[in-house]
Amino acid sequence: xxxxxxxxxxxxxxxxxxxxxxxxxxxxxxxxxxxxxxxxxxxxxxxxxxxxxxxxxxxxxxxxxxxxxxxxxxxxxxxxxxxxxxxxxxxxxxxxxxxxxxxxxxxxxxxxxxxxxxxxxxxxxxxxxxxxxxxxxxxxxxxxxxxxxxxxxxxxxxxxxxxxxxxxxxxxxxxxxxxxxxxxxxxxxxxxxxxxxxxxxxxxxxxxxxxxxxxxxxxxxxxxxxxxxxxxxxxxxxxxxxxxxxxxxxxxxxxxxxxxxxxxxxxxxxxxxxxxxxxxxxxxxxxxx
Numbered sequence: 001x002x003x004x005x006x007x008x009x010x011x012x013x014x015x016x017x018x019x020x021x022x023x024x025x026x027x028x029x030x031x032x033x034x035x036x037x038x039x040x041x042x043x044x045x046x047x048x049x050x051x052x053x054x055x056x057x058x059x060x061x062x063x064x065x066x067x068x069x070x071x072x073x074x075x076x077x078x079x080x081x082x083x084x085x086x087x088x089x090x091x092x093x094x095x096x097x098x099x100x101x102x103x104x105x106x107x108x109x110x111x112x113x114x115x116x117x118x119x120x121x122x123x124x125x126x127x128x129x130x131x132x133x134x135x136x137x138x139x140x141x142x143x144x145x146x147x148x149x150x151x152x153x154x155x156x157x158x159x160x161x162x163x164x165x166x167x168x169x170x171x172x173x174x175x176x177x178x179x180x181x182x183x184x185x186x187x188x189x190x191x192x193x194x195x196x197x198x199x200x201x202x203x204x205x206x207x208x209x210x211x212x213x214x215x216x217x218x219x220x221x222x223x224x225x226x227x228x229x230x231x232x233x234x235x236x237x238x239x240x241x242x243x244x245x246x247x248x249x250x251x252x253x254x255x256x257x258x259x260x261x262x263x264x265x266x267x268x269x270x271x272x273x274x275x276x277x278x279x280x281x282x283x284x285x286x287x288x289x
Contacts, residue, residue, distance in 0.1 A: 027095025031150035075117030088122025131166035139202030172233035189269035245269030
């Protein structure tokens with residue numbers, strides 16, 4: 001599982017089998033941390049400035065100390081230099097560091113954040129297989145919209161989808177609107193336009209989603225955020241019936257049309273394919289948009 005993985009922490013590269021954190025690190029005991037994953041394009045972390053900006057927002061939302069961006073950039077240079085052409089993705093993880101066994105953190109001024117940067121190979125598929133799951137996103141959660149290391153909900157949901165033959169799980173929110181995948185934003189194609197849930201749905205403010213909303217209109221692609229109630233979870237029935245199409249967006253997927261939903265092959269939308277090609281070309285042209 002660690003083949004090709006390069007890890008940096010504490011100011012140095014370490015062996016993948018080397019111990020990294022203490023047993024009382026709050027990121028380990030209660031999931032008290034934030035992270036970012038960037039695609040690696042031509043040896044560089046794609047859209048790094050935007051990812052670091054979101055890392056800061058997530059840390060602030062959790063009440064963590066602001067991550068040291070200079071330290072993180074040092075780690076990124078180290079792992080990407082060591083990984084060479086083998087790197088397809090890079091992950092930055094920042095936790096609250098050592099703390100009490102319970103939910104309380106170390107006293108103010110005593111915290112020592114843990115920072116880990118890791119590069120690994122990645123495969124970028126061109127089509128996605130998705131499945132609906134029964135669990136929902138809580139758009140009113142204390143961590144709604146934050147990219148935290150508290151990923152147990154995603155692990156359970158993705159495992160359920162994988163048992164059906166999918167590579168992503170799609171969830172509604174508490175009011176029955178389409179929300180997001182476990183590691184992706186969702187886009188519905190209908191009537192020649194692309195529609196994605198608004199951030200008020202509780203979905204993550206994905207970097208690829210953000211760039212997609214900026215770049216698509218420049219390429220003549222009609223795209224918009226859904227208004228309240230305009231994108232119910234039941235829209236996925238329209239995808240199964242062929243009246244609409246579905247795509248996913250994420251750092252490692254970029255824009256990826258869905259060709260299989262809930263055990264059924266579904267049609268890939270022409271506008272989604274156009275968006276996929278557009279995003280790939282723009283990403284190659286501008287590594288830090």
